[in-house]
Amino acid sequence: MMLFSSTHSAEAKISVLAFQLFILTPAVAAAVPVALPGCPETCGNITVPYPFGTRPGCFREGFNLTCEETPGRRPKLLVGDGVEVVGISLPEGTVRVHSKMLGVSLPLNTTSLPFNASWSAGLMATGRPLAVSSKHNRFVAMGCNLLASLVIDSDASDSVSRYVSVCAALCSGDSEVRDTSCSGVGCCQTPIALGLPSYMVQLSELAVESSGFGAFGVGLRALFIADQEWFSRKGALLQLDYFGDQQRTIDTEVIPTVLEWWLDSNRDRDVFGRGPDGNSSRCLSLNSNFIVYGDRWARCNCSNGFEGNPYIANGCQDIDECQHPDLYPCHGTCINLPGAYRCSSKKNISSLPGLITIIAVSAGFGLLFSVLGVAKLNNKFKQRRAKKLRQNFFKKNHGLLLQQLISSNKDIAERAKIFSLEELDQATNKFDQNRILGGGGHGTVYKGILSDQHVVAIKKSKIVVQSEINQFINEVVILSQTNHRNVVKLFGCCLETEVPLLVYEFISNGTLSYHLHGQNENSLSWKDRLRIALETARAIAYLHSAASISVFHRDIKSANILLTDTLTAKVSDFGASRSISIDETGVHTAIQGTHGYLDPEYYYTSRLTEKSDVYSFGVILAELLTRITPVFSSQSSESMSLASYFVSLIRDNRLSDILDSQIVEEGGTADAEVVAKLAEACLSLKGVDRPTMRQVEATLEDVQNSNVHHNSHITRVTQNVTKDQSYNGSKGSEGTRLYSLEKEFIQSSEIPR
Structure with missing residues (x-):
């Protein structure tokens, strides 16, 4: 088997200025010789340069390709056993192909023996001048708790395993799959020491105690060889797709892999001529460079200032630099030369008076333009610096x-x-x-x-x-x-x-908090307050159960409810919100919220549920009924909680002591009593005793439609909320305990916002 390396000191000296022949468009290739006379130069939109070819007599031994042409589909260029070629570069000596992932299911077995398989880019094991490029590729393994190795195929060497590349990936928790750096957490990558047509792949399972990684601790592991430049750009998305759907990703994802090729200086000696001394080798085309690797392998490249195919007689043609002023700037007269160009200045002024005149005029204009130029350059520098700063912020802000x-x-x-x-x-x-x-x-x-x-x-x-x-x-x-x-x-x-x-x-009418507690002369009517409460409840209920994924707002408050010109409610500020999957009822998270609105159960357990938003909405209902801020000062200048104070009065049947007088004047007392009972249910200390937002929405709809009587005790709310003993069984002791707990909570909590 032939072994190839992609580190060649001679190749580093080559400078290809215009013609790169990393061939994707036939329009570029048509300008210079590419294939042998009478041979197809393209397959679809891929150029096929000699020594490659798709017909007998058009390629060197080992460089044969297949152009698959199916009616109604774009032609495909194939190599080996059907691997698609997407680009060939003569200057770099590379072939870019599309390879597949190798999927392995873990856990492997009950023994410690590794899993063995083979990886090939579709190349035949022997007789091919193509091999995986160790310069351009990386060996990548994705999954958890694995040790992956590339090994020289035993058919190509002795029975002793020779490792080419080894990497390991570990996982200790579900959150770590978000690390898309592929640096050993859920994914690892490593250079490839030797470029070969194929490899043996070994995969071992690493035993990790108490990984706690859930579903990602088992399943498919993905192994592949990928173009390093492509993986640096697309690797993060590929990891996210893999941890989202392993089987689909392994079955459908196409991986770009770069192959490298060389000619055999003995077998292909007719491609290489002899130098003037009769001993050294040269390329068939004039104006080309001969590149040697080892004692046997060689390639050709067109010299600087020439483009084309160095493997064809007279295939390297001179570049007319004067036709490309954007690539070869010239501020005088451009003169094309073989392999180069010359830029001559304009005709010199021979007369002394004319020279003096030119100098004087130039000095005058120079002084003028220097002042303008400095200002313009300074402005351009500032613009460039501002643009660079914006680009840096764009990257930093994800x-x-x-x-x-x-x-x-x-x-x-x-x-x-x-x-x-x-x-x-x-x-x-x-x-x-x-x-x-x-x-x-x-x-x-x-x-x-x-x-x-x-x-x-x-x-x-x-x-x-x-x-x-x-x-x-x-x-x-x-x-x-x-x-x-x-x-x-x-x-x-x-x-x-x-x-x-x-x-x-743009919401033009401010916040609900401003209309309730600000210096607004036109206070909200009871009818408007009831409708705003219903619209807010609908929005929160939608977030909890009707959106594509459940959302817990975590900061429901009157300042986050905006009002339009028609007083339509709009819930805003979702910076603290959390998305919850359909099968989850809560999530443990850092405590976040606002004084006076924060659910006591969430504060003491750190478990966020939909009932946390219900508690905050109960505070808003209390605000609508009383027009008192969630945290207010008592006559003794002590901070008090509206939630605890409101519940204690409701349980003592003293709603009239705190009810906004405007509601009484508008005749809304009966409906207000029902809403107050609903608020009391929402403000229960235990989340299980609170209604859902759908139940809250239904109750408010009944109140607005005048279908609920004031003595019905909110028949649409769950039974454990409406029982008489829940409201009246321990008015004195329970009311006092609720106020003490809420008061202690307000004074001791420090909640980031």
């Missing part, structure tokens, strides 16, 4: 990942756009102070007008920490997958600033 997400998901692509900073600068008049809609400690919201005259709200954060960047990506992903009239619509985002910008639909 722009490439978001681009891949948008390009791979049609629904997200239709709903979310990546805006440039220049677009948003124009939309906000360079973020003019007069365009500010509102803001706080975390950022500012600007009003913007896009080029298509859409009015938008642009959220610009102030905090520069990685957690904020992650929340931003989280909000983009969640909002781009939701579609509900009561959820704020996301138009897109901008990633070219230090902190990413979000672009929402």
